[in-house]
Amino acid sequence: MMLLFGILSIYSAGYTVRRLVFYGNSSVLSSVEKVGLDLGFGAGGLALSFFYISFLGASLSRINMIGLALIFMAAVVAIKLHDLYKNRVKRSYVAQEGSVLKTGWMKIVVVVIIGMCVAVIFFKSLYYPTYEWMSRSIFGIKAKVLYESKSIYGKDLLDKEFIMEHPEYPLLVPMLENWLYTCRKSSDDRYGKSFLPFLAVGFLCSIYAIQRKFCPQLHSLIFTALYATLYMFVYRATCGEADAPLAFFYFLSGSYILLWTRFKIYPYLVSASIFTAIAMFTKQDASAFFAILSVCLAASLFLDEKLGLKKKFMALCVYIIPALVILIPWVIYKKLLPTVDVFFTAKDIFNLNVFDTIRANSCRIMPVLNNFVFDVVLKTRKWDLFWILFFVIQVFSLKELFRKPVSYLAFVVWATLGTYFLMFITMHIDPAHMFVTMDRFALQVSGLALLLMSLLARQGKRAI
Amino acid sequence: MVKKIIIRSLIIVSIFLGFYRVCCLEVLNSFEDYFKYRKMTVEDFRMKLNRQDASIINEIRNNVQPGMGVLVLDSEQYFISYYVYPVKLYKFRKGYYATSKKQDFRDVENKWLEDRNIKQALVKDDNDKFVLKNISEMKR
Numbered sequence: 045m046m047l048l049f050g051i052l053s054i055y056s057a058g059y060t061v062r063r064l065v066f067y068g069n070s071s072v073l074s075s076v077e078k079v080g081l082d083l084g085f086g087a088g089g090l091a092l093s094f095f096y097i098s099f100l101g102a103s104l105s106r107i108n109m110i111g112l113a114l115i116f117m118a119a120v121v122a123i124k125l126h127d128l129y130k131n132r133v134k135r136s137y138v139a140q141e142g143s144v145l146k147t148g149w150m151k152i153v154v155v156v157i158i159g160m161c162v163a164v165i166f167f168k169s170l171y172y173p174t175y176e177w178m179s180r181s182i183f184g185i186k187a188k189v190l191y192e193s194k195s196i197y198g199k200d201l202l203d204k205e206f207i208m209e210h211p212e213y214p215l216l217v218p219m220l221e222n223w224l225y226t227c228r229k230s231s232d233d234r235y236g237k238s239f240l241p242f243l244a245v246g247f248l249c250s251i252y253a254i255q256r257k258f259c260p261q262l263h264s265l266i267f268t269a270l271y272a273t274l275y276m277f278v279y280r281a282t283c284g285e286a287d288a289p290l291a292f293f294y295f296l297s298g299s300y301i302l303l304w305t306r307f308k309i310y311p312y313l314v315s316a317s318i319f320t321a322i323a324m325f326t327k328q329d330a331s332a333f334f335a336i337l338s339v340c341l342a343a344s345l346f347l348d349e350k351l352g353l354k355k356k357f358m359a360l361c362v363y364i365i366p367a368l369v370i371l372i373p374w375v376i377y378k379k380l381l382p383t384v385d386v387f388f389t390a391k392d393i394f395n396l397n398v399f400d401t402i403r404a405n406s407c408r409i410m411p412v413l414n415n416f417v418f419d420v421v422l423k424t425r426k427w428d429l430f431w432i433l434f435f436v437i438q439v440f441s442l443k444e445l446f447r448k449p450v451s452y453l454a455f456v457v458w459a460t461l462g463t464y465f466l467m468f469i470t471m472h473i474d475p476a477h478m479f480v481t482m483d484r485f486a487l488q489v490s491g492l493a494l495l496l497m498s499l500l501a502r503q504g505k506r507a508i
Numbered sequence: 509m510v511k512k513i514i515i516r517s518l519i520i521v522s523i524f525l526g527f528y529r530v531c532c533l534e535v536l537n538s539f540e541d542y543f544k545y546r547k548m549t550v551e552d553f554r555m556k557l558n559r560q561d562a563s564i565i566n567e568i569r570n571n572v573q574p575g576m577g578v579l580v581l582d583s584e585q586y587f588i589s590y591y592v593y594p595v596k597l598y599k600f601r602k603g604y605y606a607t608s609k610k611q612d613f614r615d616v617e618n619k620w621l622e623d624r625n626i627k628q629a630l631v632k633d634d635n636d637k638f639v640l641k642n643i644s645e646m647k648r
Binding site for chain 2: 157160161164167168171172266267269270272273274275278424425428429430432433436437440501
C-alpha cells in the first residue's frame with residue numbers, strides 16, 4: 045500500500061510541475077504525452093525536492109519525506125478543484141487526435157506487443173533483486189546509505205573507499221530508491237527499483253506522443269514497438285541503473301527542443317531545460333548532453349531567419365538558465381564528494397589538448413570503431429536490427445537528412461555519438477571498461493535515434 | 509519502392525526478434541530461475557546469483573561484535589567483500605573482478621586489516637557454507 049503511495053506521489057509531483065510549466069498551454073499536450081511528462085517531471089521533481097531539503101539541512105526522515113509528498117498530492121487536489129471552479133478543462137484538436145486510438149487489427153497487434161513488453165519490464169523489475177553490479181555499487185549502495193543516515197551528508201557517502209564506484213555520481217536514482225524504502229520501512233532493493241518500470245512506461249508514452257506530432261498513429265505505434273522490443277532497453281530499464289532513466293530524460297530534452305524549433309511554444313523549451321537539469325541530476329554524462337543541446341539550439345536559432353535577435357537570445361536563456369539554477373545546490377554539494385582516480389573529471393576535459401591527445405591515441409580509433417560496430421550495431425542479440433536500421437534509413441534518406449527539423453535531430457544524435465567516440469579515444473579508459481560501457485552509452489542516445497529514424501521514414505511522405 | 513521494402517522488412521524483423529527475445533526467452537529464463545530457486549529464501553536466491561548476500565549479514569549479526577570487521581572469502585580464500593558490523597556493506601574493489609583478477613587476502617597488509625578492526629573472516633567451506641575463522645590463524 046505504501047509502495048503505491050510512493051509511486052502515486054511521483055506522479056503527483058510530475059502532475060504539479062507539468063501544470064505549472066504548461067500553465068495556460070496544456071491544450072497542446074495529448075493524454076499520452078501528459079503521462080510521459082508527468083512521470084518524467086515527477087521522478088526528477090520528487091528526487092530533486094528530497095535532495096534540496098537534505099541540502100538545506102533537514103533530515104530525510106519518514107515524516108519529512110511523506111510530508112513533502114503530501115504537499116504535492118495536496119497541490120494536485122488544489123489544481124483539480126481550480127480546474128473545476130474555472131471550468132478550464134478544454135481539449136484541443138491535437139489532444140483529441142493523440143488520445144483516441146482508432147481501431148484496426150494492425151494497431152491492436154502492435155499495442156499488444158508493446159503491452160507485453162511493458163508487462164515483462166514490470167515483472168523483471170519487481171521479481172529480481174538488484175542483480176547488476178553497477179546498479180548496486182553506484183546507486184543501490186548510496187540509496188541504502190541515505191536510508192540509514194537520513195542525510196546527504198552521511199559520512200559514508202563522502203567516503204571514497206566506501207562508495208568506490210563513482211562517488212561523484214548524481215543522486216536521482218538513490219533518492220527515489222530511498223523514497224520507496226522509506227515508504228515501505230525496509231530496504232528491499234526489489235521494491236526500491238519499482239519506480240523504474242513506470243519511467244519505462246513514461247518513456248514509451250513520450251516516444252509515441254512526440255512522434256504523433258509529426259506522424260500518423262500506426263507509424264508512431266510501430267516505431268514505439270520497435271523501441272519497446274529492444275532487449276537492451278528492457279534489460280537496462282529493469283536492472284536499477286541510471287542509463288534508462290537518463291535515456292528518457294535526454295530524449296525529452298532533445299525532443300522538446302525539436303518541438304520548440306517547430307512550434308515556438310515556450311513551455312516546450314522550459315520543459316527541455318528542466319529535463320536537461322533532471323538528466324544532469326541522474327548521471328554526470330548528461331553534462332555533455334547539455335553542451336550538445338545548447339550548441340544545437342544556438343545553431344538552430346542562428347539559422348532561423350524569422351526570429352529577431354532579441355527573441356533568439358531569450359530562447360537560449362530560457363533553455364540554459366533554468367537548468368543551471370535547478371542544479372546550483374547539486375554543484376555546491378558535489379564539491380564535497382570525492383572523485384575517483386581511474387576516470388576523468390570535467391576539469392580534466394578542459395585541461396585536455398584534444399587534438400594532441402587524438403594524435404597520440406590514434407591507435408585507439410580502430411578498436412573503438414570495431415567495438416561499436418561489432419558489439420552494438422551488429423549485436424542483434426542485444427539490439428535487434430536497431431542500429432543497422434538507423435544507418436540504413438539515413439543512407440536511404442540523405443537528402444531529407446538536411447531538411448529542418450530533422451537536421452537538428454540528426455545533428456544532436458551524431459554529435460552525441462561523436463562525443464562518446466572522442467571520449468573513448470582521449471580519456472584513459474581501458475578496453476575492458478569500454479566493452480562494458482559502449483552498450484550503455486548507445487542506450488542513452490537511442491531514444492533520439494529512434495525519433496530520427498521515425499521522422500526520416502515518414503519525411504518522404506511530406507508529413508512534416 | 510525497394511528502399512521502402514528494405515526498411516519495412518528490417519522494422520518487422522527487428523520487432524519480431526525483439527519480441528521473441530524479450531517476451532519469450534527472457535520470461536522463460538525468469539521462470540526457469542524461479543523454479544530452480546523456488547525452495548530457497550530470497551537471501552539464498554541472491555547469494556546464488558552472487559547478489560547482496562543477506563545470509564552473510566545474518567552470520568555477521570550472530571557472530572561478530574559491534575564495531576568489528578569481517579572479511580568474506582571464497583573457498584580459495586579470495587576476497588568477496590568485507591563488512592563492518594552493524595551491517596554496512598563494503599565491496600572490495602578487486603573483489604569486483606573476482607572472476608578474472610582475484611585477490612588473495614593473504615597479500616593484504618596487516619595494517620589495512622588493523623585499521624578496519626578486522627580480525628575474523630567468513631570463509632566458504634567445501635559445502636558452500638560460510639565458516640567463521642580467525643585471520644591470525646589463517647595468515648600463518
